[in-house]
Amino acid sequence: MIEEIPSRFDFATAQPRLFKMWEQGGFFHASPNPDKKPFTIVIPPPNVTGALHLGHALNNTLQDILVRMRRMQGFETLWMPGTDHAGIATQARVESRLKTEENLTRHDLGREKLVERIWQWKEQYETRIVSQLKQMGCSCDWERIRFTLDEMCGTAVRHTFFDLFRNDRIYRGKRLVNWDTFLQTAVSDDEVYNESVQGSFWHLRYPIIDPKQGEPEFVVVATTRPETMLGDTAVAVHPDPKGAFAKMESELRDRLRIASASERAAIETSLENIIERRASMLAPLEQLAKMAVDGRQVMLPLASRPIPLIIDTWARPELGSGCVKITPAHDPNDHEVGRRAGLPLINILHPDGKLNAEAGVYEGLAIKAARKKVVEDLDAKSLIEKVEQRQIELPLSDRSKTPIEPLLADQWFVRMNELAQSAIDAVTDNRVRILPQRYTNSYVDWLSEKRDWPVSRQLWWGHQIPVWSRAVESDGELDEVRRELEDGLNINGTSAAWQVEMCEETDERKRKRMSMPLATVHVCIQKENDPLEKILERTGFSRVDDVLDTWFSSALWPHSTLGWPAHTKELAYFYPTSVLITSRDIITLWVARMVLMGLNNLGKVPFSQVYIHPKILDGEGETMSKSRGNGIDPLDVIEKFGADALRFGMAHLCTETQDVRMPVQIECPHCETSIELTRKNRELPRIECSKCNKPFATQWAESAHDTALPRGLVLSDRFETARNFTNKLWNAFRFAMMNLSDYASGPIDVNQLPIEDHWILGRLENVTDQVTGMLDNFRFADATRELYDFAWQDFCSNYIELLKERLGDPNRRSQAQRMLAHTLDQLMRLLHPVMPFITEEIWQRLADFAPQRGFPNPEMPTGCLIEANWPQIKQEFHDPKIERQFSLFQRALTAVRDIRSQQNIPPKKEIEFVIRTNADDASALQPLLRYFPFLANAECTAMGPDVTPPGMPAPLTVDSLEILVNLEGLIDVAVERKRREKEIDRMQSSIQAKKSKLSNDKFVANAPPEIIQRERDGLTQLEEQLSSAVAGLAELPLG
């Protein structure tokens, strides 16, 4: 019979079979049930840009653990699955593939066709992601799967946008955006990264118009982007250089006072620089500041435009020339300066990165060419003071890897003032708790800035902004449009709303020159395909092309997926959700926005707890990513170690730390040797095995030569422990099967249970209590550790070993079988959330042999473990006395084994020993003595306070026990002497430490009495043990 069960768990066939069973059994599906309490988690929707990585595996494992536990605890449990359309990321992927495979741009294809292509891509990747999640065992309600760009989410997005628009929380404004000239779209700040490159720093001379006696001829400004000078509209100088220098100096001196030694040198250097600089620069800067106040101008070279000299604190006297050119349309800081000073904005760029008509003769040149030409022309006029070479931080687009150009563009914004405050309040008054708590700081800090949220993106993939706009050129036209909207169309604000955006530029001539309309009228329509759309289009309105930031729809995820704005029964029952589990990098982007949108739309926070899990780094401390070649695919781990091992491994490393390191190996497909992946070898298309010397392919394999080779799995040996654990469980189950063939159900008589049964029942209760509490508090690593130790040590190594003796005794066999079935059953329940597959498999097979089991009376549990009851927390068997006695037994066992091992006594050689101990412990240990022959091939011949030591006693002391093993005829005197001397040494140093502690008056006076008593007792015991050990050593023959 046992031959039918292989000695290793065949996870590869069990996983799909069990998952199908759960899915078909409808266990994943949740629907409102008034008899139960709801437990809801919404999945952080993975982007449809690619496959899931190990971070997702961690994130989703943790969610499934909670979901499965709550389901077993009797909650109506909904885990809402779905994916995110991930706006720019997805569009960029599809566009770049279009380029490489078909040499087409999105403009060749057109909006509709491109979006169609992206939908195809989405289908493909969504399928893949869902399959990955299912292979991991994720018990989401797959019938409810959503997509942030599907119709249901779209309705929620439109309602939300309309509501914000109507309540004046949405506006259009000019804003400098990070413009990607390659993709021709704005990208968000977090899609920009900086690269440090060697670059030039040009110092340009702008001639001063009509310099007076004693005034300089030029003002010098410095820049890394000289071509932007064509858009300059001022030169700024600090209004009070003297005050600025003084302030800097005093600040530095303050810092110097409290600085640490290591900081001192740097501060002193900057202090010297400031003082030196003030000496040479103060007078000229003050002169320039005065000229600025007098309204003087400089001549902008090449463009030959006079531009004003202005004062602004943005010009920092300590930097560069102390003066700064102001290009409001192409630099975020300059834009602010321009706004303060009322400067005109001159945009010199086309969206494709070529210069426009404002650039005069430079029109049509790309930025790079324009820069070269501008520098040449300035040089020809001797207007370049100097060129420095230095390290420059160059902003690049994460999507196209091309330089970012700040560009002024119309963008839509959400006013954050009140919304942000509501989200701050929700956390500060604990309606939402973020764990670990330290992350609340970044959440609150970020929201506190209350910066308006730019929500428009110049993309085609996303929720198109539901606004129709019309430019208005005169006051009369504006009145006419107003009348039409108010009277003609009778827009009353319930299903459409409108705004008038007046041009910031009041000078009509300038406005016309910059072709800015007097005003723009925006109409927002709540419902899709409203007839109003057509009417507006007939009257000169056109729809805004932009789509919304992907986070706009993600922000609605907890309620949009439940059907909002419809008043569904799901929404009423499952919202607010219970917990959100996510990673720290999207606390601001996502978590904060969900909170404020939940409050805005429903008046309730979307979840009460947010658990932030650690980030997984590779063995060198770097972020894992596919592009770096150090990313682990969860499917590789599942293939090699099984889904349960993946999950256990993930949960096991989930401590409260912010990062976790995981060394990455690639496995040779020929001989299964693991080869460490390092910075050196991780980007190779093929690797040669260090053991069998055969080559194999990696993810980078491209040439036919390489792709023909078998691919190595990218893994981490950190999953081996978990895999071994699954196998240990499997074999414990095999053992049970072997011994339950004649199982007969029936009650277990509590009064007849031996001490080891009391002990395991107590442990079971304790572990249930611990694990439940730990999972309640997101202490996943602690919970798995507890389960691992209990299952491996207590259950397998101790309890099963002890049961073997009873199972061989016909009189005691049936009670032992019932205890075995019960304990295994309970253990499987506790492990199920972490390792659903193997536990379900074992549990079901256990039912074949022992359908009715339980303590003290047998019951017939439900068919599937996934819906079985979570073990109850009782403390009936929790008994410290029994725990202590059992631990004494275990330590005595180890002691006897130790002697055997030290003395090299063959395992088959039976040995004898006696135990000298007090009457209480002796009677407690009595029932366990029978196990020594089984577990150590050793016989305890006598026990009690006055036993006579055997012929050649080898003493060993454990707490209150003195164990004397008879070594007659076995002894290696030299080894034994050494062993005892070592033990005596240890005792002596221990005694010394205790003595000095107890002779310290202050310790005796201050320490709590129980601590002192413990020291005294310990000392007495040690001294007794020592004297007996010394005596024993003296008796030892000399060899």
Place this chain on the structure above:
RNA sequence: GGGCGUUUAGCUCAGUUGGCUAGAGCGCUUCGUUUACACCGAAGAUGUCGGGGGUUCGAGUCCCUCAACGCCCACCA
């Protein structure tokens, strides 16, 4: 510049409110194939708890300080 975190065995990490003779897994050494399991069992070795100072009867744990590493945010004409 502001905020946060980490530093404990060769490696990856635990160590709740100070009471520790500092633990686990992997790796290492020795022994073992007795029918659950060699993805196993038994035993063992390995630590100035990053450095220095302080508080305390007592510090891996609390405070100060120095150092190294990492993350986030801001800024860089």
